[in-house]
Amino acid sequence: MNDIMTLSQKADALEAKMARELDYIVIKSRLYSMAEGDLGPAPNAGELMRKNPNARVLMGDDPRLPAMPDKPTLMDFFKYRFGPCMHLLQSARHAVRADLPEKMVLACLLHDISTIGFIRGDHGYWGAQLVEPYVDEEVTWAIRAHQVLRFYPDESVGYEYPQSYITSFGAEYRPDSYIEEDYKRMRNHKWYMAGRQITVHDIYSFDPNVHPELEEFEDVIGRNFKQPEQGLGFDNSPVAHMWRAMIRPAKYL
Amino acid sequence: MNDVMTSAQRADALEEKMMQEMNEAIAVKSRLFLLADGDFAMPNGAALQKARPGAKMLMGDDPRLPKMPAKPTLMDFFKHRFAPAMHLLQSAKHARDAGMPEKVVLASLLHDIGVIGFIRSDHGYWGAQMVEPYVDEEVTWAIRAHQALRFYPDEENGYPYPDNYRQYFGDDYKPEPYIEAEYKRARAHKWYGTARMITVHDIYSFDPNVHVELEEFTDIIGRNFHQPDEGLGFDSSPSAHMWRTLRQPTKYL
Numbered sequence: 105m106n107d108i109m110t111l112s113q114k115a116d117a118l119e120a121k122m123a124r125e126l127d128y129i130v131i132k133s134r135l136y137s138m139a140e141g142d143l144g145p146a147p148n149a150g151e152l153m154r155k156n157p158n159a160r161v162l163m164g165d166d167p168r169l170p171a172m173p174d175k176p177t178l179m180d181f182f183k184y185r186f187g188p189c190m191h192l193l194q195s196a197r198h199a200v201r202a203d204l205p206e207k208m209v210l211a212c213l214l215h216d217i218s219t220i221g222f223i224r225g226d227h228g229y230w231g232a233q234l235v236e237p238y239v240d241e242e243v244t245w246a247i248r249a250h251q252v253l254r255f256y257p258d259e260s261v262g263y264e265y266p267q268s269y270i271t272s273f274g275a276e277y278r279p280d281s282y283i284e285e286d287y288k289r290m291r292n293h294k295w296y297m298a299g300r301q302i303t304v305h306d307i308y309s310f311d312p313n314v315h316p317e318l319e320e321f322e323d324v325i326g327r328n329f330k331q332p333e334q335g336l337g338f339d340n341s342p343v344a345h346m347w348r349a350m351i352r353p354a355k356y357l
Numbered sequence: 358m359n360d361v362m363t364s365a366q367r368a369d370a371l372e373e374k375m376m377q378e379m380n381e382a383i384a385v386k387s388r389l390f391l392l393a394d395g396d397f398a399m400p401n402g403a404a405l406q407k408a409r410p411g412a413k414m415l416m417g418d419d420p421r422l423p424k425m426p427a428k429p430t431l432m433d434f435f436k437h438r439f440a441p442a443m444h445l446l447q448s449a450k451h452a453r454d455a456g457m458p459e460k461v462v463l464a465s466l467l468h469d470i471g472v473i474g475f476i477r478s479d480h481g482y483w484g485a486q487m488v489e490p491y492v493d494e495e496v497t498w499a500i501r502a503h504q505a506l507r508f509y510p511d512e513e514n515g516y517p518y519p520d521n522y523r524q525y526f527g528d529d530y531k532p533e534p535y536i537e538a539e540y541k542r543a544r545a546h547k548w549y550g551t552a553r554m555i556t557v558h559d560i561y562s563f564d565p566n567v568h569v570e571l572e573e574f575t576d577i578i579g580r581n582f583h584q585p586d587e588g589l590g591f592d593s594s595p596s597a598h599m600w601r602t603l604r605q606p607t608k609y610l
Contacts, residue, residue, distance in 0.1 A: 133477045134440055136390040139606040141421030145440050149525060161525050168395025187388055187399035220399070223387045225608030229598035251610075272402055272414045272609070280417075282591050282601075289593075338535050345482035348535075353393035355478035356525070357504075 128162040129153065130354045149356070161356035172351050175335030178238075178325060182318055185350045186221035191307060193316040196324075198305040208301050210239065210328045211246045213321055215302045221350060226251065237341040238330045242295050249299025252286045254306065255279045261297075261304055268308045382415035384607035402609065414609035425604050428588030431491075431578060435571055438603050439474040444560065446569035452558040453577075461554050463492065463581045464499045466574055468555045474603060479504060490594040491583045495548050502552035505539035507559065508532040516556050 129152050137146070149161050165171060170184045182189060196213035204212075214235055218227035222234065228251020236244045257265045269277065279287075290296060325331075332339030337347035349355075385400035402414050418424065423437045435442055449466035457465075467488055471480030475487065481504025489497045510518040522530070532540070543549055578584075585592035590600035602608075 130393075131477065132393065133475065134438075134473060135475050135603065135606055136386075136393050138419075138422060138438070138603075139384075139386050139390050141384075141419065143422065150521070153524065160527050163526050163530065166395065169392060185388075185392065187397075219610070220388060222389050223602055224385070224610055225387070225602050225605055226598040227610055230602075233595070233598075271406065273416050274413045277413075277416060282593070282597075286593070340535070340538070342486070344535070345479040345486075349476055349478050349483075350389065350392070352478055353389055354395075357472070357477055357480060 127159060128167070129156070129159050129356075130162050130166075131356060132354070136353075162352075162354055163356050164352070166352055166354050169353075173335070175333070176337065176347075176351065177331050178329055178336065179318065179322070181217075181221060181336065181347070181350065186217065189220055189318065190315070192216055192220070193318060193321075194307045194311060194314055195302075195305050196321055197314070197316045198307055199301070202305065204301060204305070206324050207240050207243050207328055208246070208298060209321070209324050211243045211298065211302055212305050213324070214239075214243070215247050215250050215306070222346070228252070234343055234346055235329070237339075237343060238332070238336075239328065242298050243328070245293070245295050246298035246302055249286075249290045249293075249295070250302035250306070252279075252283050252290055253296075253299050254303045255283060256287055256291075258300055258303075261300060263300065263304050266308050381420060382413050382417070383409065383609075384415045384419055384421075385609065386607070415607050416609055418605060419607045422606075426588070428586070429590065429600075429604065430584050431582055431589065432571065432575070434470075434474065434589065434600070434603060439470065442473055442571065443569065445469055445473065446571060446574075447560045447564065447567055448555075448558050449574055449577075450567070450569045451560055452554065455558065457554060457558070459577050459581055460493050460496050461499075461551060461558075462574070462577050464496045464503075464551065464555050465558045466577070467492075467496070468500050468503050468559070475599070481505070487596050487599050488582070490592075490596055491585070491589075492581065495551055496581070498546070498548050499552040499555055502539070502543040502546070502548070503555040503559070505532070505536045505543055506552050507556045508536060509540050509544075511553055511556075514550075514553050514557060516553065519561050521561050 129149060131146050131149055134146070137144070153159055153161070172184050173180055176184075192213050192215070195215065196209050199209045199212040215231065216227060217234065218224070218230035223230050228248050232244045232248035235247065254266065255269070257263055290299060293299075332341065334340075337344050337351055383402070383405050385402070385405070388399070391398055406412060406414070425437050426433055429437075445466050445468070448468070449462050452462045452465040467484060469480060469484065470487065471477070471483035476483050481501050485497045485501035488500065506516075507519070508522070510516055543552060546552075585594065587593075590597050590604055
């Protein structure tokens with residue numbers, strides 16, 4: 105199509121594109137900049153706007169991201185914000201095949217949502233916090249615990265230290281002391297086995313031939329994830345702003 | 358210096374640089390940070406490691422960021438992670454000079470740590486969540502509520518709608534329904550006045566001639582911020598992982 109554009113059409117298209125780009129100014133959050141090793145102060149929005157009088161700082165939807173429904177569900181976040189979730193689907197299916205109770209299937213399905221959708225470091229703590237108002241307390245506890253338990257083998261259930269961790273972190277890697285302390289607390293907890301089951305069904309060796317669909321778990325989600333009527337992000341829960349940050353990660357304030 | 362290097366010296370220097378890079382761990386950006394760039398990429402650790410044989414995924418301190426003490430205090434985060442805090446220091450001074458109680462001064466000092474240190478979007482909610490285990494409940498409430506109240510004038514108490522919001526967001530900007538709903542709840546709350554004082558002392562017109570030192574508030578922080586003995590991030594509080602993410606924003610898992 106570009107080939108048959110006249111020169112003036114091309115100029116118009118370019119101008120329209122520039123106007124769209126001038127429409128909004130994105131100022132990066134401190135946390136995002138630091139993850140690039142950038143400690144410089146954020147650009148001054150006022151100054152940028154003096155240069156581009158048509159521009160505004162971004163306070164609404166981000167035009168670079170897919171639009172989300174007004175009342176988004178967990179499924180919508182899987183579809184429009186999370187990265188590929190085959191690892192989670194395979195884990196959840198593994199748990200179904202092993203006849204685990206539904207809430208454990210849900211825990212397996214959600215255990216890494218922070219990795220695929222939010223913040224990687226300490227992803228078990230972040231993931232647990234994201235879902236806490238919407239799931240059984242034991243599910244939250246188990247998602248938090250898997251962050252820690254995955255570093256510690258438990259031969260009684262056939263969980264060995266993952267080979268992939270040796271590759272990723274080196275043979276000499278030792279978990280931080282806060283992880284070690286949480287492990288001791290969790291090892292003695294009444295829900296230890298719930299956290300442990302997540303690690304048992306955590307499929308490290310991604311199988312390219314197994315393709316579960318998210319829709320297979322629609323009923324498990326429906327029965328075990330208390331989707332707020334107002335939509336995730338708009339229910340005034342203690343974590344609503346965290347879901348909103350995923351909807352609009354570059355909102356100015 | 359390059360000019361006088363022999364080609365053998367250059368080869369040595371290049372090899373050394375490559376060795377350094379190989380020894381450095383691989384830092385990847387979290388999904389949320391990439392989404393804020395409009396980037397839907399999902400970093401693949403295995404592929405990155407294949408491209409840099411010998412390198413491990415980063416599980417500790419990011420070498421690009423300043424080192425932090427083993428048991429960091431709030432002051433350490435101001436010094437080593439937060440962006441320049443002059444706006445907060447001026448606000449806190451303004452509140453102190455107006456004879457406000459210490460907890461309002463602390464709330465003014467901390468109200469924008471979501472902006473200068475973490476995630477801009479919904480920064481009042483983020484900041485409140487981070488400090489909740491360590492400050493008076495009223496301080497947390499006020500930091501959260503200032504997010505909504507700053508959009509609503511209260512002339513009687515000395516708070517007009519900020520001019521710079523018109524400039525930043527446009528004359529036609531209307532806060533979203535969740536902010537409107539929060540405003541209504543906050544307006545009728547017993548602590549409304551505390552949160553309103555944050556907005557009254559929120560110094561939008563940054564004065565380059567007023568230089569305030571963080572150390573002026575050492576005692577107020579000491580008396581009103583319950584610094585955990587283990588250091589922020591290592592006290593197993595519900596927000597500990599948030600402070601740890603600030604310490605190590607590129608930790609792989």
